[in-house]
Structures are given as C-alpha cells and as structure tokens.
Amino acid sequence: MSEAYLEIVVLKCPKCGALMAEPSWFLDLEQEITCSSCKICFQAKGTEVDRKMLRILVENDHIKDVVVTG
Numbered sequence: 001m002s003e004a005y006l007e008i009v010v011l012k013c014p015k016c017g018a019l020m021a022e023p024s025w026f027l028d029l030e031q032e033i034t035c036s037s038c039k040i041c042f043q044a045k046g047t048e049v050d051r052k053m054l055r056i057l058v059e060n061d062h063i064k065d066v067v068v069t070g
C-alpha cells in the first residue's frame, strides 16, 4: 500500500452559498472560479470555509481509500 496527499479547500459561493471543493493550490493562483450552482464567477480567495489534507491510499495503481487527516 502506498499513499499520496492532496490538500483541499471548501469554498462558499458569495451569492448563493453553494459549497465547492478545490485543491488548495487553486487559491494561490488567485483565479476566478465559476459557481457550479448559480454560475457566477468570483474570486476564490476569501471564500474559504475550511481546508484539510487528504491521504489517498493506493494499492496496485488503484485508489483504495481516502482518509481525512488533521
């Protein structure tokens, strides 16, 4: 069993409040994001709700499980 890590952030749309998950590096790009619900574009930075590191367990080149750490 091997493992890989991905830090994710949960963002909240400033208009409709819909939640979205993105890789944390996405916020560092200061990119605009399109809400999956109401389709407005907004600056991802400043809309962060929470972030967590995910540990992805890989066995024989297949993802077996994803564990939230921290």
Ligand SMILES: [Zn+2]
Pocket (backbone or CB within 6 Å): 013, 014, 015, 016, 017, 018, 035, 036, 037, 038, 039, 040
């Ligand atoms: Zn929205």
